[in-house]
Amino acid sequence: MVLSLVKLCAREVVSDHSSSPCWLNCVPRELYRSLLDAAFTHCRPLAVGELVQRWPERILTVGGSRKAGQCTPNRLCVQALLLAVVRGLKNKMCCLQVLDLSGLQCEHERVEDSMGGWSLTVALCSMVIQARAAASRAHRRDGERERKRGLEAEREKGGTVKRDRGTVGCMNYSEENVRGRREEKLGKMECTSNGENSFGHDRVMVPEDESVKGVRRRMEIQRRKTSELNISNDGSGFCKQDWDEVVVVHTRADLFVNARSWDRVRDALSHPGPLRLHCRYLRVEELSASSIASLLRLLPQQDLHGVDIRYSSLGVSGLAMLLPLFAPFLHLHSLRLHYCNLDLQRTQIGQQGALQEMCKGLGLLKRLNRLCLTALRLPGHLRLLLSSLSQPLEVLELPYLCLTSTDLAYLSCSQHAPFLRELDLSENCLNESSLPSLRRLFGQAESSLSQLSLCGCGLSDAHLDALLPSLSCCRVLRSLRLALNPLSRMGLLSLARTAAGIPSLRLLLYPNPLEEYEPGLPALPSSAQLLDWSLMEEPEGRDLTLRLLDEVLSLRGRSRDLIVTSDFLNYSPDLSVDD
Helix, strand or coil: CCCCHHHHHHHHHHHCHHHHHHHCCCCCHHHHHHHHHHHHHCCCHHHHHHHHHCCCCCEEECCCCCCCCCCCCEHHHHHHHHHHHHHHCCCCCCCCCEEECCCCCCCCCCCCCECCHHHHHHHHHHHHHHHHHHHHHHHHHHHHHHHHHHHHHHHHHHHHHHHHHHHCCCCCHHHHHHHHHHHHHHHHHHHHHHHCCCCCCCCCCCCHHHHCCCHHHHHHHHHHHHHHHHHHHHCCCCCHHHHHHHCCEEEEEEEEECCCCHHHHHHHHHCCCCEEEEEEEEEEECCCHHHHHHHHHHCCCCCCCEEEEECCCCHHHHHHHHHHHHCCCCCCCEEEEECCCCCCCCCCCCHHHHHHHHHHHHHCCCCCCEEEEECCCCCCCHHHHHCCCCCCCCEEECCCCCCCHHHHHHHHHCCCHHHCCEEECCCCCCCHHHHHHHHHHHHHCCCCCCEEECCCCCCCHHHHHHHHHHHCCCCCCCEEECCCCCCCHHHHHHHHHHHHCCCCCCEEECCCCHHHECCCCCCCCCHHHHHHCCECCCCHHHHHHHHHHHHHHHHCCCCCCCEEECCHHHCCCCCCCCC
16 A cells, blocks of 8 residues: 555654654644544554644544554554543634544454453543543632632722721711620620520521621622532532533544443433533443433433443343333434343243333334344244334344244345345244245345345255355345354355355355264254364365365356355454455
8 A cells, every 4th residue: 555645744743752842833734634643553642642632623533434454543542532632621722622433442352452442431431520520620710719809809999998987987986986885785686586585485597698797798608609509510610501501522432331331421421511422322231221221311312323232131121111212312223132131932921011012112213224133032023023113124133033934934025125235144043944935035135135144044955055046146245154054065065156156245154064073963963063063183174175165266256356264253243345
C-alpha cells in the first residue's frame, strides 16, 4: 500500500512530540484529521491528547468500520483521547460538540494492547463522572467567588452608611444608651413570648431569616438555603434544568454492561453533566431483568440501534417484562438473546400466558429486521414468535432452538423468506422431514441469501445431495458454513464441486470427513461427538482431503478467490467475507 504525501508528512510531524508547540498553533484545521489518524496508527498518545484538546471541528468520529489492514487504536491512545476530551471542556480553542466512538472497541482478544468493549465502557463512564465532578467544583468556586464579591460590596455600602449616620447624629450619648437598653428589653420579651407562653406550652420556633434583623445576615441565610437546595438535586451546584443548558459534548458509543460495571454505568447515565452519554449498541451480560429494565429507562431513546442480552436468567416472564420496554426506542432494529434460560420443553405454571405477552412485546418493535435467538428452546413456537412482527426480517439466527419440521415449514412460507440475507440454523436437527421445507426456503431466498450456516445439523451425504441443487441456485451466497456434520470424503468433494459453481461464494467452512477420525466413531455421530472425538494423528488422510479439494477448485478456476477451511474455531459467525 503506497501512502500519500499527506500521510507521510503527518507521520513525521507526530513522531516528535517535543516539536508540537511549534506546529500546533499554525497547522490548518484541514490537517487535524490526518494528524490524528497518524497519531493513532503509530501509537503517539501525547499527540492524540494535544490534537483533541484543540479539535477545530464540531464532530469527531473515532472507530466505526475499519478498512482492511487498519489496526485497532492502542489502549494508551484511547485513554489519552478520553482525558483530552475532559480537558478540552476548559479550552476555548476546542469546538468539539459530538464525539462518536461507536465501534471503537476491539472484538478480538488476540490483538495486543487494544481496549475491549468492557474496559472501554468503564473508561467512558469514568470520563463522564470526572467531567461532571470538575464542572461541579468549578461552579462551586465561581459561586464562592461571587459570594465573597457580594459581601465585600455590602461591607463597603455598610461602612458608607455608618459614616453618614455619624455626621448626622441628633441625639446625645445618654439618649442612645437608654434607647438601646429599651430595645434590648423588648427583644427579650418578644423572644420569651415566642418561645414559651405563660401556660407552659411547647416552644414555637421562629424562622431564622425572619427573626434575624440585619439585612446582610438575612441575605446570607437565603443564599445558603438556595445553595443547599441546588446541591441536593444531584450533588453538584446545578439542578437538572441547569445541566440541560450546559451540556457541551454529546458522546455516542457502544456500551458493554455486566454486574461489575453496572454501578458505574448507572452513575454516568442517571446524573447529567457537561458530557452526555448516548448508546448506539447495548450488550448486557449476567444482569437480572429488573437491572436491565432500570438501564433501559436511563438510556436516551433516540439513539439505541441494537441490544444484545447474554447469559441472563430471564425466562419467559422476564422477557415478557422487558420486550415492551424496547418499544420507545424507535430506531431499534437488532435484538439478540443468547442463553436467557428460556426452555418451553419444561412445562411451568403460567408459561403460555407469559409467552403470549412476550410475542406481543416483540410485535411492538416496528423497525426490527435482525433477530437472534440462541438456545431459547422453543420447539413448535416459531410461527407464534415471527408472525407478530410487522416487517420482514433480513437477519435471522436460530441456533440451538430445537426447531421442528413444522417450524421450518412455516419459515419457508413466511413473509421473511424472500428477504433473508443471513440465516443461521446451526445445531438444529435437520432430518428427512425437514428437507422439503429447506429446499423451498432456499428457493424463496435465492436472490437475497448471502450467508448461510448449517453447522452441527446432522447432515449426512444423502441429506446434502438433496440440498445441493437448491443451494447452487443462491446467486448471491458469499458464505456457507457446514462444520460438524457427518460427511464422508465423497460427500465433501460433492460439496466442493457445488461451491465452486457459485460465483459469488467467498468462504466455505467444511467439516472434517469421517475418514479422518479415530476408529470407533458411530455411523451418524452428533456434533458433540464430532467435536470431542480425536482426529487421526497421521497427516496422510488430511493431506489427501486437501489435495482433492485443490484439484476440484483448480478445475473450476476458484483456487484463489474461494477460502476453503475446516478450522471452524477461527472462523466465527461474525467473520467478514467482503472483498
